[in-house]
Amino acid sequence: MRNRSPLAAAVGDISEGLRLSPVWWRLGLELTYNRYRRTLLGPFWIAGAMLTTGLSLSFVFGSLLGGSWRESMPHILGGVLCWSLVSGIVAEGANTYMGAAGMMQVQRLPLSFYSLLSANRILINFLHQIVAFWVVMALFKLLTVPHWTLVLAIPLVALTGFFLSIPVAMISTRYRDIGFMIGLFFGALFLLTPVFWSRAQLQPDKRWIADYNPFSHLLEIVRQPFLGQSAPLLNWYASFVTLGVAIVLAVTCLALFRKRVIFWL
Amino acid sequence: MVSTSLELFGVTLDYPVYSVSAKSLRSSVMNLAVGGRLMKDQSDTAVVRALTNIAFKIEEGDRLAIIGHNGAGKTTLLKVIAGIYEPTEGVVDVKGRLTSMISVGLGMDPEASGIQNIYNMALMRLVRKSVIKERIPSIVEFAELGAFINLPVRTYSAGMVARLNFGVATELDADILVLDEWMGAGDAAFHDKAAKRMERFVASAKMIVVGTHNLGLVRDVCNKVCVLDGGRMSYFGPVEEYFERLAAA
Numbered sequence: 169m170r171n172r173s174p175l176a177a178a179v180g181d182i183s184e185g186l187r188l189s190p191v192w193w194r195l196g197l198e199l200t201y202n203r204y205r206r207t208l209l210g211p212f213w214i215a216g217a218m219l220t221t222g223l224s225l226s227f228v229f230g231s232l233l234g235g236s237w238r239e240s241m242p243h244i245l246g247g248v249l250c251w252s253l254v255s256g257i258v259a260e261g262a263n264t265y266m267g268a269a270g271m272m273q274v275q276r277l278p279l280s281f282y283s284l285l286s287a288n289r290i291l292i293n294f295l296h297q298i299v300a301f302w303v304v305m306a307l308f309k310l311l312t313v314p315h316w317t318l319v320l321a322i323p324l325v326a327l328t329g330f331f332l333s334i335p336v337a338m339i340s341t342r343y344r345d346i347g348f349m350i351g352l353f354f355g356a357l358f359l360l361t362p363v364f365w366s367r368a369q370l371q372p373d374k375r376w377i378a379d380y381n382p383f384s385h386l387l388e389i390v391r392q393p394f395l396g397q398s399a400p401l402l403n404w405y406a407s408f409v410t411l412g413v414a415i416v417l418a419v420t421c422l423a424l425f426r427k428r429v430i431f432w433l
Numbered sequence: 434m435v436s437t438s439l440e441l442f443g444v445t446l447d448y449p450v451y452s453v454s455a456k457s458l459r460s461s462v463m464n465l466a467v468g469g470r471l472m473k474d475q476s477d478t479a480v481v482r483a484l485t486n487i488a489f490k491i492e493e494g495d496r497l498a499i500i501g502h503n504g505a506g507k508t509t510l511l512k513v514i515a516g517i518y519e520p521t522e523g524v525v526d527v528k529g530r531l532t533s534m535i536s537v538g539l540g541m542d543p544e545a546s547g548i549q550n551i552y553n554m555a556l557m558r559l560v561r562k563s564v565i566k567e568r569i570p571s572i573v574e575f576a577e578l579g580a581f582i583n584l585p586v587r588t589y590s591a592g593m594v595a596r597l598n599f600g601v602a603t604e605l606d607a608d609i610l611v612l613d614e615w616m617g618a619g620d621a622a623f624h625d626k627a628a629k630r631m632e633r634f635v636a637s638a639k640m641i642v643v644g645t646h647n648l649g650l651v652r653d654v655c656n657k658v659c660v661l662d663g664g665r666m667s668y669f670g671p672v673e674e675y676f677e678r679l680a681a682a
Contacts, residue, residue: 188559190556191556191557191559194556195553195556195557198545198549198553202542202544202545205544271557272517273512273517273535273536274517274533274534274535274536275515275517275533275557276515276516276517276531276533277557343458344458345458345459346458427519428449430517430518431448431449431450431451432451
């Protein structure tokens with residue numbers, strides 16, 4: 169028997185993680201359920217942050233940026249809803265390996281398993297938030313039938329987040345400063361991405377900030393279907409390119425550093 | 434059916450130890466700025482050679498004891514066998530399903546009940562839900578947890594956690610069981626019970642690798658011994674021969 173090449177081992181790590189899907193799916197549900205334990209309103213608290221941020225932003229910015237509240241509210245609330253999926257997997261993923269240190273010390277599981285478990289928890293939270301989003305939209309009589317591209321957009325965004333979270337989690341484990349940096353980075357990105365504003369509201373010479381931001385394209389491909397339409401093709405192309413880059417980054421980092429992560433804990 | 438075996442070929446493990454400052458970005462950037470010459474002195478990263486050229490093979494029915502002083506590399510070797518650490522050089526060839534119990538309690542969720550932890554541990558070992566359900570009564574019986582099984586694991590004593598962990602590890606159809614210092618917790622009655630259970634486990638043509646200080650356990654349960662000394666293997670062979678050597682020395 170010979171040692172596998174680092175590249176083969178990296179790809180093997182990811183495919184092994186994907187094959188463990190029943191495990192991280194169930195564990196993700198279990199961990200989410202654990203967070204409800206001994207709470208009265210349980211799932212509501214998971215959706216609560218999205219609702220308070222989204223409604224406050226749409227109240228203030230809806231009027232600041234002009235236009236009717238009924239027009240801007242779905243855009244802003246949908247933006248906040250989708251942002252939690254687009255940024256959450258990567259932002260939360262930074263602490264994945266440090267958080268799983270206990271499991272990693274006693275059990276051999278592929279590194280991608282822990283990232284999938286973490287991504288899955290964000291996805292489960294997102295599914296909670298979708299329900300809350302639709303309830304609020306229904307209350308304001310703004311409910312629209314989602315566009316079918318949603319079923320394509322959610323997996324695409326979740327996968328991109330998963331692949332990006334692997335290199336991010338690795339550097340954050342090796343250099344403990346990065347974890348804090350990631351928090352600041354996504355805090356700024358929330359403001360710099362058209363989550364609660366739109367590209368058209370920017371002065372033309374500042375629009376590059378939305379155009380060259382991969383997260384704004386990822387956000388749009390999930391948000392637009394919630395508002396009843398498909399996102400422009402450009403957003404889709406940009407999202408697929410981002411996924412490709414994320415895969416290359418993840419495989420490269422796994423090939424180079426996979427063996428060492430356990431010693432960085 | 435593929436037979437169960439475990440073979441190590443020239444396994445060497447280098448273990449980088451990062452100090453607190455080595456984990457910070459600032460010191461890495463500073464090192465870059467200072468230049469290569471000082472990098473080694475300032476990086477605070479020590480490399481420990483924990484295992485040097487370990488090679489052996491064990492087969493079905495073997496019960497291997499890994500013994501040695503504190504720091505000789507017992508736990509590290511068990512972790513390499515369990516696949517938690519990948520060797521720097523050499524190959525670990527495992528044929529069969531391997532279950533490890535390296536550290537009692539780690540990897541359990543203290544907030545969840547004993548039952549839920551059994552499910553979680555089994556899931557992570559890729560055991561089907563229906564199979565786990567069947568085994569739960571016998572795990573609970575072995576662990577002597579009674580009604581405690583429905584309480585959160587944080588309320589358990591160290592011995593209870595050890596029994597639960599051992600019960601799960603031996604019940605879930607592993608071919609190779611890797612244990613470390615599992616006798617540390619638990620009383621004399623538990624030791625007898627655990628030894629009996631290990632015999633039964635081995636009777637069904639399976640393999641055990643155990644790291645221990647307890648020579649009584651080695652004599653009673655094991656048939657082969659691997660002695661580690663400073664990360665090198667100073668003896669590998671049958672238990673009887675090892676004790677003869679000890680007596681002669």
